[in-house]
Amino acid sequence: MRTAFVTGSAGFIGYHCCKRLLDDGFRVIGLDSLNDYYDVQLKERRQQMLLQSRGFTVDNRKLEDPGCLMQLFQDHRPDIVVHLAAQAGVRYSIDSPKDYVEANLTGTFELLEAARAYPPEHMLLASTSSVYGANTQMPYRETDKVDTQMSFYAATKKANEAMAHSYAHLYHLPITMFRFFTVYGPWGRPDMALFKFTRAILNGDPIDVFNQGDMQRDFTYITDLVHAIRLLIDAVPDTDSPAIEGDSLSPVAPYRIVNIGNSQPVQLIDFIAAIEKATGRQATQNLMPMQPGDVPATWADAELLKKLTGYAPQTELADGVTAFVEWYREYYRV
Numbered sequence: 001m002r003t004a005f006v007t008g009s010a011g012f013i014g015y016h017c018c019k020r021l022l023d024d025g026f027r028v029i030g031l032d033s034l035n036d037y038y039d040v041q042l043k044e045r046r047q048q049m050l051l052q053s054r055g056f057t058v059d060n061r062k063l064e065d066p067g068c069l070m071q072l073f074q075d076h077r078p079d080i081v082v083h084l085a086a087q088a089g090v091r092y093s094i095d096s097p098k099d100y101v102e103a104n105l106t107g108t109f110e111l112l113e114a115a116r117a118y119p120p121e122h123m124l125l126a127s128t129s130s131v132y133g134a135n136t137q138m139p140y141r142e143t144d145k146v147d148t149q150m151s152f153y154a155a156t157k158k159a160n161e162a163m164a165h166s167y168a169h170l171y172h173l174p175i176t177m178f179r180f181f182t183v184y185g186p187w188g189r190p191d192m193a194l195f196k197f198t199r200a201i202l203n204g205d206p207i208d209v210f211n212q213g214d215m216q217r218d219f220t221y222i223t224d225l226v227h228a229i230r231l232l233i234d235a236v237p238d239t240d241s242p243a244i245e246g247d248s249l250s251p252v253a254p255y256r257i258v259n260i261g262n263s264q265p266v267q268l269i270d271f272i273a274a275i276e277k278a279t280g281r282q283a284t285q286n287l288m289p290m291q292p293g294d295v296p297a298t299w300a301d302a303e304l305l306k307k308l309t310g311y312a313p314q315t316e317l318a319d320g321v322t323a324f325v326e327w328y329r330e331y332y333r334v
Ligand SMILES: NC(=O)c1ccc[n+]([C@@H]2O[C@H](COP(=O)([O-])OP(=O)(O)OC[C@H]3O[C@@H](n4cnc5c(N)ncnc54)[C@H](O)[C@@H]3O)[C@@H](O)[C@H]2O)c1
Pocket: 007, 008, 009, 010, 011, 012, 013, 014, 031, 032, 033, 034, 035, 043, 061, 062, 063, 064, 083, 084, 085, 086, 087, 088, 089, 102, 103, 107, 126, 127, 128, 129, 179, 180, 181, 182, 183, 184, 189
């Protein structure tokens, strides 16, 4: 039985990822500080559900707690590491940048140090489409230059990519860096648009629509995303492997960056229409200017994911939004 260590296990993506790995027969060690960035009860509920599986154990300390990760790696010697714990969110990084230094920079450093001492077969770390920043050439490719981050959140994730590359090079640690594109679905994050819009629409409150609605996002449904993660676990970067066209594999390290996105950007207006349809209610829209740190559009080139795994995320937006709204109504009894 292989052991997977998953950080951020009580988070939105972490919960779904642990569930999938448990279903696939992994022993899963989770780590999540259950911080109060958003509703702690939601994180506790996700964690309780995972604890119903006999293969799951969890530690509720922080990544950056001295010695925490080193001890967990020493005790469990994970074969696979999926690093999802982070301080996420573009907007919050304007108010509280230090939280991003602690969780994303110090936390990821501690993880890399633990991996250096107890090397896993493969580490997979979450980065974000936000690292593409002010890039205007679409769709975004993993090999594009990414030097124009627009938020401190994105800057810490870009730093994580560089930190991981250096450890992959120096200590021959195979590392895959995911760039996720706006992930959504049941058990989702309360600070993200789908959650906020659904809650407001069902309460009869207005929704804030930024950049006067002129926004595009490449949405990725959670089940598709987790399936892509599962397949990438077995696509271990190897500098000796035959060349793949368009690969982001480093020439000096077993390190690769992979976009996980639908490759089908959606206009914000169409996204709102899908929520209206799923809720059966009309939204009242507050048209607002662009938010600082935000970008008007994201669009993933997902060719590399397809070449590596044969897979392309494919859930239709209407189906994914409906599944979210159904979960939301059941969970909150509205
Ligand atoms: N959801 C998206 O659309 C999206 C897009 C791009 C990138 N990402 C990245 O994917 C990862 C998972 O995102 P998510 O949407 O599941 O977010 P989430 O906030 O739901 O999950 C992160 C989890 O990490 C935990 N955590 C935070 N700081 C910690 C620390 N210092 N020590 C231990 N635990 C800590 C939190 O309690 C939380 O449960 C993050 O790295 C995020 O930056 C997410």
